[in-house]
Amino acid sequence: MKEIRAYVQPFVLGRLVQSLMEIPGFPGMSVLDCDGFGRVLVDSGQSFDPFISKKRIEIIVEDDMVDQVVGIIVSRAHTGRPGDGRIFLFDVLESISIRTGERHSGG
Known part of the structure; x- marks a missing residue:
């Protein structure tokens, strides 16, 4: 299993979620509001604040x-402009259902 963690622009979330939900067997996702900045800082014109609002998406999927x-x-999520975001992949060793205690190995 893998965790897919993506940071994307808030305005792409609707179309992104719609496309992901069309995948047969899509397991679901978590979305969090976050602020951050990367190597390219964007000046909004008024007062300089390096932090830009993003959506953090977390999805746990089987390797295939x-x-x-x-x-x-x-x-x-691609616009071709700075700030489109980034995707990170992490190995998931195991998941445990809080309700049932059932364990699922990530291997």
């Missing part, structure tokens, strides 16, 4: 679904 999900994130 990673390329499809990443491809959709890239295609739906």
